[in-house]
Amino acid sequence: MTDGKKLFSDQASEEIYEKVKKDAVETVFSRAAELKACPIGAAGDCCKHCGMGPCRVPEPKSAGAVRKVGLCGATAETISARNFLRMIAAGAAAHSDHGRAVAHAFLAAARGEIPGYGIKDEQKLLAVALDFGIAIEGRDTKSIAIEVGEKALAMFGQQEGEILYVKKAPQRRQEIWRREGVVPRGIDREVVEVMHRTHMGVDQDYRSLIKQGTRAALADGWGGSMLATDLQDVMFGTPVPVYAEVNLGVLKEDQVNIIVHGHEPLLSEMIVVASRDPQLLDAARAKGAQGINIAGICCTANEVLMRHGIPIAGNFLQQELAITTGAVDAMVVDVQCVMQSLQSVAACYHTKLITTNPKADITGSTRMEFNEHDPLNSARSIVSAAVDNFPNRNSDVLIPRAKSPMIAGFSHETINYMLGGTFRASYRPLNDNIINGRIRGLAGVVGCNNARTELDGNTLELIKELIKNDVLVLTTGCTAIGCGKAGLLTPEAASKLAGPGLAEVCETVGMPPVLHMGSCVDNSRILIAATAVVRDGGLGSDISDLPAAGAAPEWMSEKAISIGQYFVASGVYTVFGVTWPTSGSKELTKHLFEDMDKIYGGRWDFATDPKEMARKMIEHIDAKRKALGIDKARERVLFDMADRRELA
Numbered sequence: 180m181t182d183g184k185k186l187f188s189d190q191a192s193e194e195i196y197e198k199v200k201k202d203a204v205e206t207v208f209s210r211a212a213e214l215k216a217c218p219i220g221a222a223g224d225c226c227k228h229c230g231m232g233p234c235r236v237p238e239p240k241s242a243g244a245v246r247k248v249g250l251c252g253a254t255a256e257t258i259s260a261r262n263f264l265r266m267i268a269a270g271a272a273a274h275s276d277h278g279r280a281v282a283h284a285f286l287a288a289a290r291g292e293i294p295g296y297g298i299k300d301e302q303k304l305l306a307v308a309l310d311f312g313i314a315i316e317g318r319d320t321k322s323i324a325i326e327v328g329e330k331a332l333a334m335f336g337q338q339e340g341e342i343l344y345v346k347k348a349p350q351r352r353q354e355i356w357r358r359e360g361v362v363p364r365g366i367d368r369e370v371v372e373v374m375h376r377t378h379m380g381v382d383q384d385y386r387s388l389i390k391q392g393t394r395a396a397l398a399d400g401w402g403g404s405m406l407a408t409d410l411q412d413v414m415f416g417t418p419v420p421v422y423a424e425v426n427l428g429v430l431k432e433d434q435v436n437i438i439v440h441g442h443e444p445l446l447s448e449m450i451v452v453a454s455r456d457p458q459l460l461d462a463a464r465a466k467g468a469q470g471i472n473i474a475g476i477c478c479t480a481n482e483v484l485m486r487h488g489i490p491i492a493g494n495f496l497q498q499e500l501a502i503t504t505g506a507v508d509a510m511v512v513d514v515q516c517v518m519q520s521l522q523s524v525a526a527c528y529h530t531k532l533i534t535t536n537p538k539a540d541i542t543g544s545t546r547m548e549f550n551e552h553d554p555l556n557s558a559r560s561i562v563s564a565a566v567d568n569f570p571n572r573n574s575d576v577l578i579p580r581a582k583s584p585m586i587a588g589f590s591h592e593t594i595n596y597m598l599g600g601t602f603r604a605s606y607r608p609l610n611d612n613i614i615n616g617r618i619r620g621l622a623g624v625v626g627c628n629n630a631r632t633e634l635d636g637n638t639l640e641l642i643k644e645l646i647k648n649d650v651l652v653l654t655t656g657c658t659a660i661g662c663g664k665a666g667l668l669t670p671e672a673a674s675k676l677a678g679p680g681l682a683e684v685c686e687t688v689g690m691p692p693v694l695h696m697g698s699c700v701d702n703s704r705i706l707i708a709a710t711a712v713v714r715d716g717g718l719g720s721d722i723s724d725l726p727a728a729g730a731a732p733e734w735m736s737e738k739a740i741s742i743g744q745y746f747v748a749s750g751v752y753t754v755f756g757v758t759w760p761t762s763g764s765k766e767l768t769k770h771l772f773e774d775m776d777k778i779y780g781g782r783w784d785f786a787t788d789p790k791e792m793a794r795k796m797i798e799h800i801d802a803k804r805k806a807l808g809i810d811k812a813r814e815r816v817l818f819d820m821a822d823r824r825e826l827a
Contacts (some may be wrong), residue, residue, distance in 0.1 A: 191581035224763025258765035260385035268373040270741030275403025286328030305383030363398035366419030369813030400745030405703035418485035419587035425663035428582030429490035434782035441513035444482035448557035478698035494657035509565035585668035587695035620800035635661035644793035649678035723780025732756035
C-alpha cells in the first residue's frame with residue numbers, strides 16, 4: 180500500500196514488493212508516490228514547441244473571462260491538438276519503425292542473406308502476396324518472398340497514392356477514408372507531416388490537425404503495425420493456441436534465468452533458439468545450473484509466448500520487480516517500454532542488463548549489439564553472458580510461487596478455423612451467435628499498465644464486467660498479460676465468470692471468454708477480425724455497424740494514443756482510462772468525443788471508473804444491436820426434422 184492505495188492485483192507482485200522495501204530499492208511504485216503528475220502537462224494545454232514558451236493557456240475559470248493564448252496567439256484548441264498529434268506521431272513511429280526493421284530482415288532472409296531466418300508459413304506468405312497485388316501462379320517461394328519484402332519496404336517511403344493494406348478494410352470504410360482525405364500516402368510521410376504541421380506557425384486549426392493525425396494513425400494500424408504482424412507470422416510462424424504459464428513464479432531458482440523484454444521478436448526468436456544449444460546447456464550445467472530458462476516481459480513476452488510457449492514473467496510494471504527477485508541472470512532488452520531505472524535496480528543485484536538495439540542505449544548497461552545479419556551467433560553470445568553470470572547470484576533469492584496457466588495465440592487465422600471448423604474457415608458461427616444474442620457483442624481491451632493506478636486492477640474489473648454481460652473480449656499487449664495472471668485466459672474462466680450465453684459458446688468451442696491476440700502491433704489482428712465479421716454478413720456493411728467497442732483502461736504509452744485514433748477512424752467507439760490528454764480544451768475534446776462519430780462512425784470517450792467504462796461500452800453495443808434489429812430476445816427452439824426441411 181502507498182498513500183492508502185492498493186498497488187497490485189496479483190499475489191506475486193505483492194510478495195516481491197515486500198522484498199523490494201526490505202532491500203530499499205527504488206522502483207516506479209515509490210517514485211509514483213513521491214512524484215505527482217503535472218496537471219498542466221496532463222491537460223495538454225501547455226506548449227513548449229518554440230523558445231518563447233513554454234506557454235500555458237488554461238480554460239477560463241469563470242464565464243466571460245478573457246481566454247488566454249500563447250505568445251504567438253495559439254489557442255488552447257491549437258495547442259492541445261498539436262500535443263495530441265505529436266503523441267500519435269510518436270506512437271505511429273514506434274510501431275512503424277518496428278515494422279521497418281522486420282521488413283528489412285524479411286527481405287534479407289528472402290534473399291538468403293541471413294542464416295536462421297526463413298519462411299515458416301508459406302500459406303500466409305501467399306495471402307500477403309495477394310494483398311499486395313503480387314502474382315503467385317507458377318512462381319517459387321523465394322521470388323514471391325523477395326517481391327513481398329520489396330513492396331513492404333516501399334510502403335514506408337511511398338510519397339503518393341495509397342498504402343496497400345487500405346484495401347483490406349471493408350469497402351464502405353475505404354470510401355469514408357477517401358471522402359475525408361485521410362488515406363495514408365506513405366507511412367513515413369504521414370509521421371513527418373504531423374511533425375511539420377505541429378511546428379510553430381504552421382497548422383493552426385484543430386480540425387485540420389486532427390485530420391492529419393488520423394492519417395498518421397491509419398498509417399500505423401493499417402500500415403506499419405499490420406506489416407510487422409504479417410511479416411513476423413511469415414518468418415516465425417502464425418500463432419496457434421498454446422498453453423503456458425504467467426507471473427513471476429515462472430522464474431527458476433536452479434536455472435539460468437534470462438528475461439527478454441521489449442517489442443521486436445527478431446532478437447527474442449534467436450535467444451529462444453540459442454537457449455536450446457547443447458553447448459550452452461552444458462556450459463550452464465558446468466556453472467552449477469540445471470538448465471536455461473527463458474521468460475518474457477512486455478510485448479516481447481507475447482511474441483515468444485505465442486510461437487514457442489515461452490512463459491511470461493510479467494507485464495510493463497513488473498520489469499523492475501523481476502530483477503528484485505535476485506534470480507534474473509540477464510535481462511535482455513531491445514526497444515520501447517524499457518525503463519531507464521532498470522540499470523540502477525540491476526546494480527543492486529547481480530543481474531546484467533544487456534542492451535542490444537542501436538536505437539536504444541542505457542547508461543551503465545552491458546552493450547551487446549544484436550547483429551541481424553548473424554542473429555544466432557549474436558544470441559549465443561548474449562545467452563553465454565547470462566550463463567557466465569549465474570555463479571554471481573547471492574543467497575537472497577526470492578521467487579514468488581504465484582503463477583497462472585493460460586491459453587494464448589489466437590490469431591485471425593486461428594479464430595477463423597476454430598469457429599468455422601476444419602473444412603469451412605469462417606466467422607459465420609461467431610456472427611450467428613451475436614445475431615441470436617448468445618454473444619452480446621465484441622470488445623477489444625488493450626494497452627499498457629499505468630503506475631497511477633493499481634496494476635491490472637481497472638483492466639480486470641472492466642473485463643470481468645464485460646464477459647459477465649456476454650461480451651467476448653479480444654486483448655493484446657500488457658493487458659493480455661494481466662488477464663493471464665488473473666486466470667481469464669483459460670476455457671474454465673467462462674463457466675466461472677462469463678454470462679450464460681458467452682459461457683455456452685465458449686464451452687462449445689473450448690475457448691476462453693478472453694482471447695489473447697498478441698503484442699501491441701497485433702492490434703492489427705483485431706482490425707482484420709472485425710473486417711472478417713463484416714465480410715461474413717448479417718451485422719452490417721462496415722466496422723462501425725458492429726456491436727463492438729474498444730478500451731485502454733490503464734494506458735500510458737504514446738503508442739496507445741495512435742492505436743486509439745486508428746480504431747476510432749476505423750469506426751470503433753473507444754474508451755480510455757486514467758487520464759485524458761486534451762482535457763485542457765473543451766472544444767477539441769468535444770470534437771474527439773462527438774464530432775468524430777459523425778465523420779467516421781467511431782469516437783473517443785473517457786472514464787476513470789472501470790464499472791462506468793463497462794456501462795458505456797455495453798450501452799454502445801446495445802445501441803448497435805438495436806440499429807441492426809437484433810436487440811430482441813430470441814426463443815431458443817429445438818428443430819425437428821420437419822423444421823429442418825422447411826429451413827432447407
